[in-house]
Amino acid sequence: METLERILGQHPFFKDLGPDYLQLVTGCASNVRFEQDTFIFREGEEANQFYLIREGRVALQVFSPERGHITVETLGEGDILGWSWLIPPYNWHFDAKALDLTRAIALDGKCLRRKCEEDHHLGYEILKRFAHIIEQRLESTRLQLLDLYGVRS
Amino acid sequence: MASVLEVPSDTTFVSAGPMVPRPFVVKRFRKETDDTFTLELEPKEGRSRFVFGPGQFNMVYVYGVGEVPISISGSPSTPGLIHTTRAVGTVTKAMAKLKKGDIVGIRGPYGTTWPVKEARSHDVVIVAGGIGLPPLRGAIYEILSNRKDYGKVVLLYGVRTPADILFKDELEQWRARFDMEVFITVDRAVSEWRGNVGVVTTLISKAGFDPQNTIAMIVGPEVMMRFTALEFIKRSVKPDSIYLSMERNMKCGIGLCGHCQFGPMFVCKDGPVFRYTQIKDLLVKWEI
Ligand SMILES: Cc1cc2nc3c(=O)[nH]c(=O)nc-3n(C[C@H](O)[C@H](O)[C@H](O)COP(=O)(O)OP(=O)(O)OC[C@H]3O[C@@H](n4cnc5c(N)ncnc54)[C@H](O)[C@@H]3O)c2cc1C
Ligand code: FES
Numbered sequence: 001m002e003t004l005e006r007i008l009g010q011h012p013f014f015k016d017l018g019p020d021y022l023q024l025v026t027g028c029a030s031n032v033r034f035e036q037d038t039f040i041f042r043e044g045e046e047a048n049q050f051y052l053i054r055e056g057r058v059a060l061q062v063f064s065p066e067r068g069h070i071t072v073e074t075l076g077e078g079d080i081l082g083w084s085w086l087i088p089p090y091n092w093h094f095d096a097k098a099l100d101l102t103r104a105i106a107l108d109g110k111c112l113r114r115k116c117e118e119d120h121h122l123g124y125e126i127l128k129r130f131a132h133i134i135e136q137r138l139e140s141t142r143l144q145l146l147d148l149y150g151v152r153s
Numbered sequence: 154m155a156s157v158l159e160v161p162s163d164t165t166f167v168s169a170g171p172m173v174p175r176p177f178v179v180k181r182f183r184k185e186t187d188d189t190f191t192l193e194l195e196p197k198e199g200r201s202r203f204v205f206g207p208g209q210f211n212m213v214y215v216y217g218v219g220e221v222p223i224s225i226s227g228s229p230s231t232p233g234l235i236h237t238t239r240a241v242g243t244v245t246k247a248m249a250k251l252k253k254g255d256i257v258g259i260r261g262p263y264g265t266t267w268p269v270k271e272a273r274s275h276d277v278v279i280v281a282g283g284i285g286l287p288p289l290r291g292a293i294y295e296i297l298s299n300r301k302d303y304g305k306v307v308l309l310y311g312v313r314t315p316a317d318i319l320f321k322d323e324l325e326q327w328r329a330r331f332d333m334e335v336f337i338t339v340d341r342a343v344s345e346w347r348g349n350v351g352v353v354t355t356l357i358s359k360a361g362f363d364p365q366n367t368i369a370m371i372v373g374p375e376v377m378m379r380f381t382a383l384e385f386i387k388r389s390v391k392p393d394s395i396y397l398s399m400e401r402n403m404k405c406g407i408g409l410c411g412h413c414q415f416g417p418m419f420v421c422k423d424g425p426v427f428r429y430t431q432i433k434d435l436l437v438k439w440e441i
Contacts, residue, residue, distance in 0.1 A: 068343075069344045070342070071350045073351045074338075074351060077359070139380075140351055143352040143354070143380060144340050144341075144352050148340075148373070148377050150313065151188075
């Protein structure tokens with residue numbers, strides 16, 4: 001059976017983190033599973049985890065009274081879900097809904113924050129990796145905002 | 154780059170002179186989406202086979218209105234001529250009003266082709282954005298008709314909304330094949346949409362190709378093509394294995410008038426299909 005530490009070690013997000021830190025991070029990790037159409041988290045709730053999606057797809061949604069649930073992005077296998085656990089006041093800004101049966105590894109944000117505070121080198125490593133993901137998402141969002149496929153005016 | 158330069162030509166047409174449109178009859182008009190339609194054409198006279206390479210385009214003349222470059226969206230190995238067009242302005246809106254039996258003028262086929270021969274024994278990742286799917290359709294047909302010659306074949310397709318997805322039936326058929334992967338994403342979605350949401354570049358990580366042995370073919374708005382090419386390079390695809398199809402305003406279509414000039418090249422003659430390495434510096438020049 002694959003251990004959590006091995007799975008985390010093989011994920012690009014934790015590439016080159018080093019065995020000691022990997023062990024520390026694994027101490028905050030657990031396997032989770034979400035049935036199709038269930039919410040993984042809801043806007044406004046306390047953000048205490050992030051997820052490494054192993055299988056399935058997740059929609060990040062905002063609810064609008066006029067238009068219902070609007071999906072702003074979907075994430076799938078290999079993607080990282082959630083960074084609000086890292087930024088005060090630690091609340092989710094979107095709803096996350098499993099579009100299919102979704103299996104993931106949940107990382108306990110409180111546990112990881114504590115370890116990062118205790119060891120700033122680990123904190124910097126984690127922050128660098130999230131900065132990369134945030135940069136990618138920002139770039140995608142900017143391209144989405146450009147409405148590239150609209151008729152040129 | 155043999156195939157990019159190897160341009161098949163319709164000899165019947167060339168003998169009439171390159172600036173003289175040949176009359177074609179509209180055999181079928183099919184509405185694809187709110188603003189996009191497909192015309193199936195047949196020559197009014199002469200042989201019905203229209204010889205072209207995937208990626209080439211025709212100058213389509215709506216009599217009394219004007220002429221526009223439109224890629225050929227059918228299969229090179231089936232008879233007839235197919236164009237899928239989005240109605241955006243004077244000529245394309247006039248094309249959208251054509252009916253069965255109407256006549257249009259055709260000059261072509263012009264331009265370079267997709268490197269379907271060089272791509273043999275490689276993984277092929279095809280990325281289409283919006284109205285970028287029709288120019289790639291001929292290449293998809295060619296590859297599928299010689300499927301065993303290729304490695305993995307993946308189509309990544311990004312559109313604005315689910316209502317803008319072209320060729321839905323065909324996409325379903327391709328998706329159902331065991332030897333082709335199809336990923337679709339939309340920029341914005343209503344709540345009933347259960348597919349992917351996000352820009353097309355986000356699909357590249359899902360495609361699972363061998364970067365050292367991959368040929369990428371990309372068509373879409375220029376910004377989308379630029380970012381898509383960069384994403385492939387980030388994932389170690391060789392820059393000279395990436396091909397893009399460019400658009401510029403055109404008049405003659407045969408390298409005479411200079412309308413489509415793109416740096417030292419003409420899109421009508423040296424393109425529209427270019428290797429990324431041929432044009433990467435021009436893509437970021439504002440004044441071009
Ligand atoms: C090699 C080549 C292949 C092409 N293949 C296809 C194809 O297969 N299908 C297809 O639909 N188009 C294709 N095009 C684009 C097509 O030629 C243009 O949309 C057409 O020339 C517009 O002419 P018009 O007279 O209808 O619009 P115009 O009256 O010239 O323009 C009217 C308005 O439409 C906008 N506009 C013009 N072109 C575009 C565009 N491409 N996209 C969005 N807005 C635009 C203009 O900015 C303007 O606001 C291709 C272009 C090239 C160079
Ligand atoms: S359109 Fe005349 S040179 Fe290209």
